[in-house]
Amino acid sequence: MSETTAHDAVDFAPPAEVGEMELYHAKTWIGKYVWSQDAKVIAIQYGITAIAIGLVALVLSVIMRLQLGFPNTFSFIDPSNYIQFVTMHGMIMVVYLLTALFLGGFGNYLIPLMVGARDMVFPYLNMISYWVYLAAVLILVASFFVPGGATGAGWTLYPPQAITEGTPGSDGGIILMLLSLGVFIIGFTMGGLNYVVTVLQARTRGMSLMRMPLTVWGIFVATILALLAFPALLVSAIMMLLDKLIGTSFFMPAMVSLGEQTAYDGGSPILFQHLFWFFGHPEVYIVALPAFGIVSDLLSTHARKAIFGYRMMVWAIVAIGGLSFIVWAHHMYVSGMNPYFGFFFATTTLIIAVPTALKVYNWVLTLWRGNIRLNVPMLFAIGFVFTFINGGLTGLFLGNVTVDLPLSDTYFVIAHFHMVMAVSPVLVIFGAIYHWYPKITGRMYDDGLAKVHFWLTFLGTYAIYYPMHYLGLEGIPRRYFAYGDTAFMSESSQDLNAAITIAAIVVALAQLFFIYNMIVSYFRGKKADPNPWEATTLEWQTADNPPKHGNFGPELPAVYRWAYDFGVPGAADDYIPQNVPPKDVKKA
């Protein structure tokens, strides 16, 4: 292959047409770290809030597992609060942790730095978005403390049961949940506007779209999905609130409730499901796409090799994003909707498997003939690939409408979505936090503790969710407080449930290593190099470490190459940062 690529051509980044933005530099501590307009501070605010509420949801899941593993042993768990914990665990994890952390946390920190901007384009709006998110979290937490407690409708909040008497939390609980979601969506739109417009408009000189790292592509496309999909959740939340508060019948059919006639008539519960899943399916890609983007950069950097098939990776992200809007009813195969829809949605769902599979091949091919450094971020990245292959493949079972018939609403579904949403993206989150820790804090984390954290989390989560698929195959249903005696659920399945619970407790405790490492290393960690991983992307080339407000010092960088110049033949170093002009590249 011809080696005379244009890396060696003359300096070709033309001057910028548009002037730089004016940043508001706060003078007080409160202005700098509380009411901050600096996207990096906002990112950390999002991150800490999301992780805090995520830990609450983690505790809820341990309580659920205690009941499943050792039924009826603990008197503080009863059918009423069990289903409330199931619901809140799900909603917190999907929306308030994963979405907020990937977009609000990683998006805010990495997008401006990686595209070479000083900050997001609407910093004031960005700041407000965090406080609105915090308000949404507080409203959600408040729902635990109203009469009746938090809603126990399942994170999917299906009517009619979400607002009728037979479900725990069907008064204040569901109302606060819906209000909280509405507030979250408003806050998220404010943030989302920032992420999208910054990527479109604030890229530095020479940073064309195709020179952006995949991290930015992943978060960018995910934000577009979120901006278009969250309105569906808002619409369904508003209509359900009206059904509850003033007795309209958008979703409520003619029905009795616990033997009493109700005044509802004519509404359609399936309409809610269509609206909810129209949001809900893109939502899972809103979580997955940033993970895909970030893991591509982790693999590439630590394997010292360009991501394989960058263009295909970009198109796959866009294709997955677009296709994600036409697969939603695969969550509704047994919902009682017109069964002929099953043909269409099974087809589109299995089509979306193709670009996803291509991404997996490309990740693995990035490792092939690379020069792999197995440091902690890389361990997590490879852990992602392994668990994502597993979770993605089980999606093929559920997406194929016929195979979904025996598996729907069983533990097979729970195992699948935890593997692809909770295990894989969370491994990426950990890998990403370790990877960027030296940049965010200026210090290195403790490597030994991090490795312990990795092994316990990776092996532990696989031990929880892989066997769980088999419980589902046996037919064991989800959202059940207890199983009692049935002919088809084997006795040994109870033992398996107990084993899974033990693994879950171990994994939950293992997170203490992570929290401890993050806090203690911040104060006592070794001072880090500005670019300890020898990475190419712009955030590692800042003037200060950690970067100050304004990111790059007096002059914005100019970009001369794509984000993956690793192992370039003829160069002395095995990497060339994006902002190094061709004339400055050391020759071998």
Place this chain on the structure above:
Amino acid sequence: MSIVLVFLALLMGAVVWWLVKQTINVQPWVAHPATDSVRDEGIRSPITSKPLSNIKIGLGVFLAVATSLFALFISAYSIRMEYPDWRPITEPALLWTNTAILVLSSVFLQWGWVGAKRGNLQTVWLGVGIGGAFSIAFIFGQWTAWEQLASAGFFAIGNPAIGFFYVLTGAHALHLIGGLVALSRTVSRLWRRQDMESIKVGVELCAVYWHYLLVVWLILFGLLLTT
């Protein structure tokens, strides 16, 4: 549901076409000097070919989100309309008056924008002021229409058409109120005699938003009238 899908298909199509155009023949590891200016890849106005400002793109993205919201409401409406218990209602005649008021407020804001382009502060004041006043009148008019329906015995409970009437007009009105908040910021700039450029930006964005909400209103009104 098909309405939303059509909207989405169009939007996705536009996004994909634009992205492909930017990326199709680029091999990012090989440099192509001619297309490497960030400005070539930024969004340009289809009319003037000049680069669009961040705030305009921000408004554009927000309008896409709002369109998604209204399209979904309309979709839910059309699905619900098919059910056997649908009983169409007669909209209060006041809505016609309100529509006229909304048209006028758009006209005045447009006039204000033209004035800002020409640097005529007097026109801007009149346009923004009268346009804003008409918008407030519209909101009051809508509220009165709600009261008229309620006093005619139509509470939201009994009739799904009523429920949707309130939801659709309410969503539109809330967006207009949000616009009034933005308009008040422009008024504040005028009051504090800030430079013409920032006033023009404010008036222009408000005018575009008002025209958008007018189109949305015409669609919603048409839908309510014909079903």
Place this chain on the structure above:
Amino acid sequence: MVFAIVLILLIFGSLLFHVVSPWYLTELASNWSTIDFTLDLTFWVTGVVFVAVNLFMAYAVIKFRYNRNRRSEYKPEDKKLEGWLTGITAVGVAALLTPGLFVWADFVTVPEDAHVVEAVGQQWNWSYRLPGEDGKLGAVESRFISDDNPFGMDADDPDGQDDVLITSQTVHVPLDKPVKFNLRSLDVLHDFAVAQFRVKMDLVPGLVSYLWFTPTRTGSFEVLCEEHCGLAHFAMRGMVVVDEQADYDAWLAAQPTYSEILAMKAGDPSVGEGTYAVCVACHGAAGEGNQALNGPKLAGQEGWYMRRQLQNFKSGARGAHEDDETGKQMAAMAGMLVDDAAIENVIAYIETLPDNPPPTTIVGDVASGEKIYRNCSVCHGVNGEGKAATRAPRQAGMSDWYIASQLKKFRDGIRGAHPDDDFGMQMNLMAAILQTEDRVNDVVAYINTLSGKKPQQVATRENH
């Protein structure tokens, strides 16, 4: 290196787990072996991909580990390879989807000669309706549903008169005949799922959904509700019994039709008074109960509940457990009621007896009991008044020592575990949360504070 070895161990460990796992699809009892085939095919295809891609990755991790003196290959793209991979993946995906769609086409096309059963779901029990001799199901409407008309039958529709109405949780179907289940919900979303038949479908209030299958072996197969439907979702279970034709016919003949139910005569309290004479010793002359002789208060209890318990005692569904001393006594007593008419008469008499508050004997922590009772109130009522719809008897104002003893019997499986005790099974599951004597006493102490009053009827669709 260690990491790569762990990966390889995980790959083969996962395979091994699959092979030795005792947890797999339950034995098929229907015609849907094509679903099993498609599932197995998916396992094969995905299994090959899982092993191949992961092994390749593990190999790469070993072979290309970091070496300062080496450089990685600079290869941003390989269009030919990517093209091949896309093609192979597309073929693999199509290979999975095609059989799946064919089988789905079978599922949506119900055989013309299918025997029709309507399964009616409500919080938290099942009932069933068969079309009867005319082969047509009568009209039903939500607004007709009441305690006396639990199916919501339209009395004016002649097609409904011969409908067979089954309020037990169990329904029978004949072997080797395709059966279509029409699924109707009275309140919220439910799901009718039988693991051995492989098929399931949600019940949606406001419409009728369906599923069909052909049972291929006899046996009893549990129906589980598989769409979260409220607090007692996990206790909503039914049963499908597959019978040889002769047994099925016998079962069907014993089920009442709608017109037979309408024609049933109410009990005669004056005859019942005579029948009740043998009950006086333990239950009291005024039905007030007698703790010394283990006879609970009967006055004020719901007639439909007493009917069910008397029938359960007679059939052995209740009171036959070897540790149930008092139950065995009642079973003998119930045996003395010769027929259904006798049962109706004695119940009619008991319903005339005065309902006076019984003495309180149980002491417990009322605050703790209130927390426990939130799990009970959905079926038994906020005021402990009982609900016919949820088949839950009145608790408030009844003998508290009796409630305590029954809760313990339910918890320990002494009562309720018999397969014919439809609702005892639910109480077995619920009472399991009363792990200690204290918790039993607490909840009973709380029940003692309840009024037993039925709440006001809130709103009806006719109101506006």
